[in-house]
Amino acid sequence: MWLAASVGWAQYLEAVIPVGDTPDDIVWNATSNKVYTPNYGDGTVSVIDGATNQIRATIRVADYASAVCWNSVANKVYCASIDPDWLSVIDGVGDTLIRKVRMRGAPTRMVFNPAMNKLYVVCIDDHMVRVYDGSADTLVGEVWFGEITDVYTVLWHPASNRLFCATYCGGESDTVFVIDCSMDVIDERRPVGRQPYAMCRNPVNNFIYLATQRAVYVLSSAGDTVVTQIPGYANDLCAVPFPNKVYALASPGLRVIDCYTHTVIDSVTIAGGVFICDTLRAKVYSACEPAPVIDARADTVLDTLPMGRSPECICWNSTNSRVYINDNMDDVVYVIRDTSTGISEPARSTLARRPLRSTISRGSIKIRDGFRGVVYDAAGSCVLKSVAGAARRASLNPGAYFVRYDDADEVEKFVVVK
Numbered sequence: 001m002w003l004a005a006s007v008g009w010a011q012y013l014e015a016v017i018p019v020g021d022t023p024d025d026i027v028w029n030a031t032s033n034k035v036y037t038p039n040y041g042d043g044t045v046s047v048i049d050g051a052t053n054q055i056r057a058t059i060r061v062a063d064y065a066s067a068v069c070w071n072s073v074a075n076k077v078y079c080a081s082i083d084p085d086w087l088s089v090i091d092g093v094g095d096t097l098i099r100k101v102r103m104r105g106a107p108t109r110m111v112f113n114p115a116m117n118k119l120y121v122v123c124i125d126d127h128m129v130r131v132y133d134g135s136a137d138t139l140v141g142e143v144w145f146g147e148i149t150d151v152y153t154v155l156w157h158p159a160s161n162r163l164f165c166a167t168y169c170g171g172e173s174d175t176v177f178v179i180d181c182s183m184d185v186i187d188e189r190r191p192v193g194r195q196p197y198a199m200c201r202n203p204v205n206n207f208i209y210l211a212t213q214r215a216v217y218v219l220s221s222a223g224d225t226v227v228t229q230i231p232g233y234a235n236d237l238c239a240v241p242f243p244n245k246v247y248a249l250a251s252p253g254l255r256v257i258d259c260y261t262h263t264v265i266d267s268v269t270i271a272g273g274v275f276i277c278d279t280l281r282a283k284v285y286s287a288c289e290p291a292p293v294i295d296a297r298a299d300t301v302l303d304t305l306p307m308g309r310s311p312e313c314i315c316w317n318s319t320n321s322r323v324y325i326n327d328n329m330d331d332v333v334y335v336i337r338d339t340s341t342g343i344s345e346p347a348r349s350t351l352a353r354r355p356l357r358s359t360i361s362r363g364s365i366k367i368r369d370g371f372r373g374v375v376y377d378a379a380g381s382c383v384l385k386s387v388a389g390a391a392r393r394a395s396l397n398p399g400a401y402f403v404r405y406d407d408a409d410e411v412e413k414f415v416v417v418k
Contacts (some may be wrong), residue, residue: 016337019046023326038065057095061088069110080107141184155199166196178223188223200237286313
C-alpha cells in the first residue's frame with residue numbers, strides 16, 4: 001500500500017492500493033465492510049479491508065473477470081467472467097470461492113434484488129437478462145428483449161420491486177423495458193429516444209432518471225409514464241438526495257437538475273467519468289483524471305485529486321466515509337476519504353438560495369405580492385406562470401405544488417386539499 005504523499009491531497013487522497021491485473025469493476029460489501037474488485041487480466045478478485053485499507057485476500061475465479069455484485073441477503077459476492085462465461089460465487093465472510101456456475105451469452109452487468117433474493121445478470125450476446133436464485137445460485141428465469149436489442153444499463157427499483165432495463169435497438173426506437181420482479185416478466189415498454197446510457201433513482205421522489213443522447217428522461221416509479229424530458233445530452237447520472245437534485249454528466253461538465261421543478265439550475269465544470277454521492281457528507285466524487293470533489297450543496301468543486309492513467313469505476317463505503325476508484329491501466333485502487341470533522345454550511349448553499357417552505361391551502365394557492373413565480377406540479381410540469389407585482393389565486397386539483405420565485409430565488413411548497 002502506498003500512502004498519498006502530497007500535503008495538498010491530505011484531506012482526501014488517503015491511500016493507493018496495488019491490486020491485480022486490469023481491475024474492471026468495484027463493489028462495497030456493507031455487512032463485512034470490504035471492497036471487491038475483479039481483475040480482468042489475471043482472473044482474480046482483490047478484497048480490500050474497508051477499515052484498514054489492507055488487501056485481505058486475492059481470490060482466483062475465472063479468466064476475464066469483468067463485473068461484481070454483492071448479495072446483501074446471503075452476504076455473497078458474485079463475479080461474472082466472459083470467454084468462457086462463468087458466474088463465480090464468493091463467501092462474503094471468509095472470502096473463499098463457494099462455487100462456479102456455468103453461464104452463456106457474455107454476462108456483463110449485474111444487479112441484486114434483496115426483496116426477492118435474486119440476481120439479475122445482463123447477457124449481451126443473448127439479448128436477455130438471466131435470473132438466479134440468491135440462495136442456491138441456480139437459474140430460475142430468463143427475460144428476452146429481442147434479437148437486435150443490447151442492454152445498456154439496469155436498475156432495480158425498491159418501491160415498486162421492478163427492474164428497469166434500458167436497451168439499444170438502433171435509430172430512434174430505443175426502449176426501457178420494465179420487469180415485474182415477482183414474476184420476472186416484462187409488464188411495461190417505454191420508448192425513450194436514442195442511446196440510453198445510464199439510470200439513477202432519486203430516493204426523494206422515487207422517480208427514475210435516464211440519460212440519453214438527446215435528453216434526460218424522467219420516469220415514474222411505476223415505469224408506466226414519462227413524466228418529463230430535460231433537453232440535452234448526458235452519459236451518466238448521480239442522484240443527490242440532499243437537497244433533492246440529480247447531476248447529469250455531459251461534456252464539459254455537469255448539469256444540475258432541480259428535482260422539484262425538473263429544470264437545470266446550475267452547471268459544474270469537471271473532466272468527466274462515472275460518479276457517486278456521499279450522502280452523509282453531501283459530496284460527489286468522480287472517477288476521472290483529475291478526480292473532482294464536489295460540494296453537493298453549493299454545486300462547486302472543492303478540490304481536484306490527481307489520478308492515474310485510466311480511472312474506471314467507483315464505489316462508496318458509508319461506514320468509514322471512503323470512496324474507492326480503480327485504475328485499470330495502473331492496476332491500483334485509490335482510496336479517498338473526507339477527513340473533515342463536519343459539514344459546514346457554505347456561503348453559496350442551494351438551500352440558502354431556495355429555502356423550501358410548505359403551506360396547506362384549500363383549492364387554490366396564492367402567489368406572494370410583489371414577486372414573479374412559476375407554479376409546477378409534483379411531476380415537474382409547469383401549470384401556471386404568475387404576473388409580477390400582483391397577488392393571484394389559481395384553482396388547482398388536490399395535490400402537491402411548488403412555486404419557484406425568481407425575484408426571491410427560492411421555492412415554496414403548497415399542499416392543496418379540497
